[in-house]
Amino acid sequence: MAEEKPVADFTGRFALETGNGGRPEPTRGRVVMSRQRLVFVTADRRTTVPLTSVVDLVVGQVPSDMRALFDDSLTIAYRDGSATRTAVVEGDGDTIDRFTTVLFRALVTGRDVLVKHPARIGGRVTDATASPAKMTVSDDGVRFRTPDGGFCIDPGQVIDFTRTERSPDGTERPTLLVQHTDDGEAVTSLAAPASSRLVNLLGRYLRVEYDTLRSNIADMELTDPEKQVLVGIYATGGQIDFTSLLDGDAARVTRVLNSLEEQGLVDDGPDAVSLTPEGRVVVTERIEDVNV
Structure with missing residues (x-):
């Protein structure tokens, strides 16, 4: 690492799977990363993980036997010979967000x-x-x-x-x-x-x-009129007479659109009503039973 320029260097907690069985204990130390490798440094140990051996990154999902021990975290899976090991890294939210982006950037860019x-x-x-x-x-x-x-x-x-x-x-x-x-x-x-x-x-x-x-x-409960309006916006790009969906009741349309906007599912722009990213996910994943 001496000849390599670090692109991330912070202090946090991490737990490194060693292959000896049992749950690895979290310890505090430095996490240093260059464009070639990750290095985990504690008072008595130094573990190096080449970036070419990293096979998976999972944000915010800690292995089940360690969930009570970590908050904002990143789980890194990597190959160690014929085995797959994990390193769970914890830091404050901003630090983990930045570290995640830098690590993805190093792994994916130029491929x-x-x-x-x-x-x-x-x-x-x-x-x-x-x-x-x-x-x-x-x-x-x-x-x-x-x-x-x-x-x-x-x-x-x-x-x-x-x-x-x-x-x-x-x-x-x-x-x-x-x-x-x-x-x-x-x-x-x-x-x-x-x-x-x-x-x-x-x-x-x-x-x-x-x-x-x-x-x-995940926990949103939508009424049938709200579903109809969401699907109508999705199908037409917002260029639709909403009263035609709701029995010509303009006041009802206003109530439904206001409710959807409050839930963060639609944006009422100057030219048309549009779905937010959350609104699009609702339509594509959760609404299967509504005909426009």
Whole structure:
């Protein structure tokens, strides 16, 4: 690490799985990261994890036998010979957020990926073709740089997420099918990184905000009129006569729209009513029984 420039260096608690059995005990120490490796330093031990051995990152979900011991945390899974070990790292919320972004950036940036964008616009299949690209994790999301420019996926705008084995060029290859918003429009992009390891890591990064959105809506109870209005906005992009959905009752429409706005599911803009990311996730994941 002496010749390498640290890109993260902070003090926190961590628990390192050693393979000796039993639950690893949390200890306080330094976490230092360069673009090649992670180093966990305590008073009597130094553990090095090459970034090339990291296979998974899980934000906020601690192994079940350690949940009572950690708050804001990141669980790092990595290969150690033929075994898979975990390191659970804890810090204050801002520190863990920054560390997570830096670590994802080091793991994903510059990697090869095959993409098709947009594969769909709304429900319409496009004539886009597969293209090679390089991935870059930046402040605004994951950018895919292609020979003709490229595109960006903001994790906060992801509204549906699937892993498939059909790649952008039609061959069998682990691929992420990501539905997200682009300039307010729902689009679907396909991304097939060069290895299953990278598919997993990219998927984890894109799911960070998506899983937060899902948790935000988990306990919402919607009325049938609210569901009808949400589906109507989704189907038409907000260009709809809402009274036609609710028996011509303008006052009822106002009440329903106000309720949806208070719940953070719609935005009432100057030109049209639109779904928030939470609103889109509600429609795509939870509403299956409403006809517009």
